[in-house]
Amino acid sequence: DAGITQSPRHKVTETGTPVTLRCHQTENHRYMYWYRQDPGHGLRLIHYSYGVKDTDKGEVSDGYSVSRSKTEDFLLTLESATSSQTSVYFCAISESDRDRVAFFGQGTRLTVV
């Protein structure tokens, strides 16, 4: 199994509070991604990173920011959590060459009340 760890695994937070989710990898993969999964929408890309300090927006980036100061860590921050951000968040990693298979973390279930 690819070495990807997401923390926390579960979180309940109040509307308006900031929240940071962490993704940590031990594979030294270049690419890291944050997705959210909602019923009827599948997985939608929030932000991704193609190297240290190199990030870009995905399909549903509003209300989210990311940072990658080290190869192994990719942080997702909800600046001011809203109920619409209640979701399951997945981190994924992939290499820059070969088959580009993305391996996923276990997911973080976030509930904003």
Next chain:
Amino acid sequence: AQKITQTQPGMFVQEKEAVTLDCTYDTSDQSYGLFWYKQPSSGEMIFLIYQGSYDEQNATEGRYSLNFQKARKSANLVISASQLGDSAMYFCAMVPKWGGSYIPTFGRGTSLIVHP
């Protein structure tokens, strides 16, 4: 832009029978990879099988095979001899192999239920 379409929200199959899960894609890239993932009720995303756009043979991994028809832009997953443990959500995904930003794009998924 890439797009993945999975037209079957839900599928049912009898144990030990084969089942095909449909996936069509749209891309202007000449080279790309196609993937299938399984998501059981426990929630993790499990990589199943990969097909490169220039691979001449269809990919197989145990009971999983990918029926790749490039001209039709389809990449259907075939599960042979279904087992109860195959009950899960299945996602088709695509990523360009050269150029672009290597962003996997996912379909909305197909829920498979295997009946005993």
